Amino acid sequence: MSREKALVDAAWVEASRDNPKVVLVEVGEDVSAYDKGHIPGAVRLDWKSELQDPIIRDFVNSEQFEKLLSGKGIANDDTVVLYGGNNNWFAAYAYWYFNLYGHADVRLLDGGRKKWELEGRELTAEISPRTATSYTAKEPRTDLRAFREEVVAAIGEKALVDVRSPDEFSGKLLAPAHLPQEQSQRAGHIPTAKNIPWAKTANEDGTFRSNDELTKLYGEAGVDLSRDIIAYCRIGERSAHTWFALHELLDLPSVKNYDGSWTEYGSLVGVLIEKGA
Numbered sequence: 001m002s003r004e005k006a007l008v009d010a011a012w013v014e015a016s017r018d019n020p021k022v023v024l025v026e027v028g029e030d031v032s033a034y035d036k037g038h039i040p041g042a043v044r045l046d047w048k049s050e051l052q053d054p055i056i057r058d059f060v061n062s063e064q065f066e067k068l069l070s071g072k073g074i075a076n077d078d079t080v081v082l083y084g085g086n087n088n089w090f091a092a093y094a095y096w097y098f099n100l101y102g103h104a105d106v107r108l109l110d111g112g113r114k115k116w117e118l119e120g121r122e123l124t125a126e127i128s129p130r131t132a133t134s135y136t137a138k139e140p141r142t143d144l145r146a147f148r149e150e151v152v153a154a155i156g157e158k159a160l161v162d163v164r165s166p167d168e169f170s171g172k173l174l175a176p177a178h179l180p181q182e183q184s185q186r187a188g189h190i191p192t193a194k195n196i197p198w199a200k201t202a203n204e205d206g207t208f209r210s211n212d213e214l215t216k217l218y219g220e221a222g223v224d225l226s227r228d229i230i231a232y233c234r235i236g237e238r239s240a241h242t243w244f245a246l247h248e249l250l251d252l253p254s255v256k257n258y259d260g261s262w263t264e265y266g267s268l269v270g271v272l273i274e275k276g277a
C-alpha cells in the first residue's frame with residue numbers, strides 16, 4: 001500500500017459526493033457524535049456493538065460481517081472511506097478490520113472529523129440510508145493479526161511496538177487515565193517492546209505525519225523497521241492506528257496488530273512482564 005492509495009483528503013471527498021460507489025463511514029470512539037452532525041451521506045458503524053461478537057471476545061464472524069455491511073448498503077466493489085474523531089482512532093481500527101475481511105478498496109479520510117471541522121466543512125444530522133446489498137466477505141487474513149502464542153515467541157525475535165501511554169507502558173496505569181483501571185491482572189509491558197504512543201504519528205490537525213517523519217519517529221525509538229513488527233495497546237484499537245502508519249503509509253511488508261493486546265497479555269499466567277520505562 002502507499003499513502004496515495006490509503007488516504008484521501010477532504011477535497012477528494014467533496015468531489016466524490018455524488019458518486020454512489022463511494023461510501024463514507026463514520027467510526028468514532030464517541031458514537032453519539034454522528035447524531036450531532038456527520039459528513040453528508042455518511043453511514044455509522046458502532047465499533048463496540050456492531051464489530052464485536054456479543055458473547056466471546058472476538059470479531060464478528062464472516063457471516064455477521066456480511067450481514068452488517070449488506071444492511072449498511074455497502075457492496076464489495078464500493079470504495080469505503082472511513083473517518084472519525086480523535087485522529088481517526090477508531091476509524092483506523094475499522095480500516096484494519098475491513099482489510100482483515102478482504103475489502104478491496106478502503107481508505108481513510110486524512111485528519112478525520114477534526115480537520116473537516118477545522119476547515120469549516122458541512123456537517124448534517126440528516127440520515128441518508130443506503131439501499132441494502134448482498135455483501136460477501138472473504139476468509140479473514142492471517143497475515144495482519146497476531147495471537148498470543150506468536151507474541152510470546154516474538155520476544156527478542158521481532159520488533160514489538162507498544163503504542164500505549166508512557167504510564168501504561170511503565171506499569172503505573174492499567175488503562176488510559178480517563179478509563180477505569182481494570183481488565184488486565186498485571187501492569188507493565190511485554191519485554192523488548194519499544195514505547196511509541198500512537199498519537200505521535202499525527203499532526204495537530206489530525207492528519208498523519210509525513211513518511212520521513214514517521215520513519216524518524218520509529219527509528220529514534222529503536223524500532224528496527226527491517227524486522228517483522230507486532231503492534232499492541234490495551235484492546236487493539238490504538239495499535240491498529242499504528243499498524244496503519246507502518247503497513248499502509250510506510251508500506252512495510254510484515255506488520256501485525258495484536259488485538260488481544262495488554263488486556264489479554266497482562267492476564268496470562270506465566271508470561272514475562274517488565275515494568276518501568
